[in-house]
Each structure stands twice: as structure tokens, then as C-alpha cells.
Amino acid sequence: MSGQWISVAAADGNRSRAYLAVPETGHGPGLVLSDETFARKIADFYAAEGYVVLCPEQPASDISATIAALRSRPECTGKIGVLGFGRGGGIAYRAAVEGGVDGAVIYYGAGIAEALDLAPRISCPVVMHFAEKDSHVPPEAIAQIKEAFADRPEVAVHVYSDTTRGFDHRDGPGWNRGAADIAHSRSIALLRRAMGPHYDLEALWEAHTTYEFAARDLDEPRLLDLVRNGFPVYAWPYEDRDAWTTTRARTVRSVLSWLTSGHQESPLTE
Secondary structure: OEEEEEEEEOOOOOEEEEEEEEOOOOOEEEEEEEOOOOHHHHHHHHHHOOOEEEEEOOOOOOOHHHHHHHHOOOOEEEEEEEEEEOHHHHHHHHHHHHOOOOEEEEEOOOOOHHHHHHHHHOOOOEEEEEEOOOOOOOHHHHHHHHHHOOOOOOEEEEEEOOOOOOOOOOOOOOOOHHHHHHHHHHHHHHHHHHHOOOOOHHHHHHHHHHHHHHOOOOOHHHHHHHHHOOOOOOOOOOOOHHHHHHHHHHOHHHHHHHHOOOOOOOOOOO
């Protein structure tokens, strides 16, 4: 995975900085990230999942220019989704309303309850994650959102019990590992279905069993090679990326088996 700051055109015609994170393959589906706090860490995280992530330094209410900038990048192949947190969740909702994206992931979507009249315009798959104890999005607002999308199977609204805003941020005071893992696995499941990348899990499993049981030669370099060539991530990154990649490699045996079983929740405890 590589990351760099680039200059992109803003909606008002000016230029602004944005962080671009690219997966190790050098290409992949695009993902526009709208977040005001842990932007670079989240961008790197989703790049490791196989996405080309573009995150404006200063999130704007209109991200159409950012979507266009990402679509024009040679690293971006195929479809584009949007991911937003807090106020950025509301921005992601608006992007889904306006069209031009193939999927939307929303955490703590601020302002959505006040914009439910726009819900019929959403045509892409959406998953929303809300904290049960979020003072910015009270229970009555979440109830309104759930009711508005009750007959929309392509829009999933999840509420995580006994959590506060920021439950997905590992370094934050409200981090909840169980809720974070489940929310992330649901987010990745939506993005995979809507826009890829699509991994050949059977081929990965065949490679794993060949190395470990036939050749009996599944050493760490081979594990790392399996990871880099299409093994998805289901855990928050470590500060030390080498340690992170090694940990991913060491979970290949259990996670590949789990992935082929069709479950959605993360099997990892670290």
C-alpha cells in the first residue's frame, strides 16, 4: 500500500489537497472517504482491503468533484463508492442521493433524519451504522431512518447496542472491538458485492492447502505472498505495518476457512 498527498479540483473551481491511498496491486475500485479525524489511517486501512481511496483534506458538502477526480485516476478501475463518518456520513448519504456512486457506507450519519425526503432518490446499495448512545443522532432519529428504509432491502440500517459515537476508532475512548469488527465486516461485504474487488477464495484455499499439506512448505514468505495477492483484511491496522502484514499472514489458515463458510462477522480477536 502507498499513500501520497495530491492536488484535486474542488467544486468551486479552486484546488485543494487530498490524500490518495493505493493498494499494493497498484489499482482497484475507487472509494471516496469523508472524515475529519482519522482520515489517513482509515484511507490506508481500506487501501489494504484493495480500494483506491481518495480523501479530501477538508471535507466539503459537495464531493462530486472528488468523485470525478478519483474516477480520472489511472489507478482507479471500475466502480466507485463513498465512505463517511459523522458529518461525512451525511455527505456520503447526499452522494448516494445524487447518484454517481455504486455503494455507500455511512457511520453515525449526521443530518440524515432531516433529509429523508431524499431517500427515494437513492438507487445504490447502502449500509448505515449507528451508535445506540450517540447524542448527535438520538434514538428517535434512528427510528425514523429505519422506518424510511424498511421496504428497501438494498439499504441496511444497523444500531450497535451500548456504543457511543466513535466505536470504530481503535485509539478512541469509545472504541468497541466487537461492534467495530461487525460493522467493518458488514461494510466490506457491501463494498465487495457492489463494486469488488472480487477474490477467488477457492483458488486461495487451493494454494494454501497445496503449500501446507502437499508441499508442506507454507513458510512466512509464502503466507505473505498469499496475503499480498488478494487476501482481504478483517482487522484494524497496527502502527507497525510490517507487524500488521505479518499478523494478517498468520491468520490465513483460520480466516480462509471462515471466509468460505459465508459468514459476515469478523473471526479475528486482534
